[in-house]
Amino acid sequence: MSALELRDLTKYYGNDLGIDGVSFEVEQGETFGFLGPNGAGKTTTMRLLLGLITATRGTATILGQDITLGPSVRESVGYLPGTLELYEQLTGREFLDFFAKLRKRDCKKQIRQLSDRFDLDLSRHIRDLSKGNRQKLGVVQAFMHEPDLLLLDEPTSGLDPLVQRDFAELVRETTTRGATLLLSSHVMSEVELLTDRVAVINVGKLLLVERIVDLKSRAVRSVELDFDEPVDAQLFSMLDSVKEVTTHRNRIICKVSGSEHELLRLAVAHDVQTVMTHEPDLNEIFFSLISNSSDHTHNNQVGAR
Amino acid sequence: MIWALVTKTWRDHWKSTISWTVGLFSMVAIELIVYPTIKRAGAGMSQLIESMPASFKSVFRMNDYTSGPGFLGAELFSMMVPLIFIAVGAAAGARATAEEESSGTADILLALPVTRAKIVLSKTFAALAVIFGLTVVLILSLVVGVRMAGLVITNSGLIGASIQTALLGVLFTGVALLIGALTGRKSIALGISIALSIAMFILYSLAPLVNSIGRTVWLNPFQWAIGGEPLLTGLSFGHTITLTVVSAALIFFAVLAFNRRDISS
Numbered sequence: 001m002s003a004l005e006l007r008d009l010t011k012y013y014g015n016d017l018g019i020d021g022v023s024f025e026v027e028q029g030e031t032f033g034f035l036g037p038n039g040a041g042k043t044t045t046m047r048l049l050l051g052l053i054t055a056t057r058g059t060a061t062i063l064g065q066d067i068t069l070g071p072s073v074r075e076s077v078g079y080l081p082g083t084l085e086l087y088e089q090l091t092g093r094e095f096l097d098f099f100a101k102l103r104k105r106d107c108k109k110q111i112r113q114l115s116d117r118f119d120l121d122l123s124r125h126i127r128d129l130s131k132g133n134r135q136k137l138g139v140v141q142a143f144m145h146e147p148d149l150l151l152l153d154e155p156t157s158g159l160d161p162l163v164q165r166d167f168a169e170l171v172r173e174t175t176t177r178g179a180t181l182l183l184s185s186h187v188m189s190e191v192e193l194l195t196d197r198v199a200v201i202n203v204g205k206l207l208l209v210e211r212i213v214d215l216k217s218r219a220v221r222s223v224e225l226d227f228d229e230p231v232d233a234q235l236f237s238m239l240d241s242v243k244e245v246t247t248h249r250n251r252i253i254c255k256v257s258g259s260e261h262e263l264l265r266l267a268v269a270h271d272v273q274t275v276m277t278h279e280p281d282l283n284e285i286f287f288s289l290i291s292n293s294s295d296h297t298h299n300n301q302v303g304a305r
Numbered sequence: 306m307i308w309a310l311v312t313k314t315w316r317d318h319w320k321s322t323i324s325w326t327v328g329l330f331s332m333v334a335i336e337l338i339v340y341p342t343i344k345r346a347g348a349g350m351s352q353l354i355e356s357m358p359a360s361f362k363s364v365f366r367m368n369d370y371t372s373g374p375g376f377l378g379a380e381l382f383s384m385m386v387p388l389i390f391i392a393v394g395a396a397a398g399a400r401a402t403a404e405e406e407s408s409g410t411a412d413i414l415l416a417l418p419v420t421r422a423k424i425v426l427s428k429t430f431a432a433l434a435v436i437f438g439l440t441v442v443l444i445l446s447l448v449v450g451v452r453m454a455g456l457v458i459t460n461s462g463l464i465g466a467s468i469q470t471a472l473l474g475v476l477f478t479g480v481a482l483l484i485g486a487l488t489g490r491k492s493i494a495l496g497i498s499i500a501l502s503i504a505m506f507i508l509y510s511l512a513p514l515v516n517s518i519g520r521t522v523w524l525n526p527f528q529w530a531i532g533g534e535p536l537l538t539g540l541s542f543g544h545t546i547t548l549t550v551v552s553a554a555l556i557f558f559a560v561l562a563f564n565r566r567d568i569s570s
Binding site for chain 2 (some may be wrong): 050053071075077098
């Protein structure tokens with residue numbers, strides 16, 4: 001059973017497109033990234049899954065249950081909305097207790113642990129909290145009942161880098177206990193850091209679903225080879241995996257995609273001294289996907305969410 | 306019923322609830338303090354009112370102004386008390402279905418494993434309980450105050466008029482609930498409900514003067530609430546049932562509409 005399964009999920013707001021024919025599956029225990037520019041349809045997809053809006057077409061299941069079955073489907077789901085609005089007049093503690101009661105769960109222990117971990121003062125009124133502290137409260141609210149599935153819409157927005165690190169730690173722990181996470185973002189580096197697999201969406205359409213590892217091996221990255229004496233660059237540019245070669249004294253810099261096997265063999269044959277491989281820039285893949293798809297569809301009017 | 310939600314709804318608005326209660330009580334008190342003076346003026350007052358145009362008197366229900374039921378009918382139940390109940394009810398109704406969508410908290414609330422029907426009905430229950438509380442305060446202050454001021458008026462008249470007026474508030478709670486569930490906008494739900502109640506009030510007031518309006522007044526909720534002179538005759542069974550059934554229907558359709566609603570973000 002998959003934790004999440006979307007089939008042809010489609011939402012139109014009147015004539016405006018939200019998402020169109022989105023299908024993918026997320027396995028249990030997986031951390032799945034949902035990547036796209038603002039207004040691509042990430043939020044629409046999550047809100048459909050939660051029953052906040054109803055699909056124009058298509059179906060989806062959460063932990064094997066159809067999302068139209070009613071509220072019981074959401075019992076083991078945690079949600080952090082992209083635009084987080086809270087009850088200003090309550091204190092943090094009152095808000096979390098209120099939600100625990102509505103969930104009919106005793107979350108006291110987890111509330112204490114999570115708020116300690118994020119250094120969150122629960123006695124303050126929400127109206128007095130900074131954006132970062134509100135976001136922390138949203139995170140606590142989403143995780144406090146130890147859900148099996150977490151839908152997190154741009155969870156790190158408003159969090160400072162230190163807290164982002166704590167959050168990443170929480171995500172890893174949550175995966176370790178077997179929960180599934182769907183995490184949306186418009187930043188590739190965040191998704192790359194936190195997730196196993198990623199779906200890229202733009203203008204309401206799914207462009208790609210792939211493992212981060214595969215994406216990386218496909219991505220163009222640069223390999224720097226230092227030799228004792230000048231080497232003929234031509235030899236390297238003849239390799240299939242090498243896209244581009246530049247030389248700088250005794251150094252050869254190759255832009256590579258796919259396996260580095262051939263390249264390294266050739267380099268060793270020429271007595272390479274040091275090899276330096278740079279992390280692939282997945283952003284380039286993301287940007288080219290987005291700009292290609294936008295070119296095709298830029299005439300369509302698209303709803304913001 | 307979700308108690309946590311009911312108590313939160315009360316807590317969020319306890320200040321305005323207290324103000325309305327104090328306002329209602331003070332209004333009753335002031336009118337009853339003034340009454341002995343008006344009664345003492347007796348003949349003179351009657352003459353003054355007699356000299357007013359007949360249409361003016363009928364619009365403000367001022368016939369028999371110096372009698373107990375006539376005085377309370379004109380001063381409290383013809384406009385002020387109904388308006389308080391309508392304001393309290395419509396505001397609570399608009400909040401119940403539209404406030405959280407307007408403010409954005411609906412996203413986290415409705416993502417919880419709770420049916421939307423339970424959420425709306427809990428908030429509606431909280432609103433009805435406030436209206437019930439106001440009704441009790443109204444009845445008690447009237448029953449005690451009338452004795453102290455020496456008005457000749459039966460308890461059943463006071464209770465009947467109060468309950469029917471309170472039900473008018475419940476009915477407009479239902480109107481605001483429904484408009485809120487259809488639009489998701491609190492200001493629109495409240496605005497339309499209040500505008501509608503004022504239109505109904507004007508039509509009801511003009512009913513004695515304009516024949517065409519008079520013929521349709523039986524459809525007017527104000528007629529159901531205060532049209533049958535409940536201060537004299539006590540609770541009207543038919544009017545009470547009508548008010549209750551129409552209110553229940555409005556609440557029912559509001560829940561249906563809220564269930565089907567796409568919550569805007």
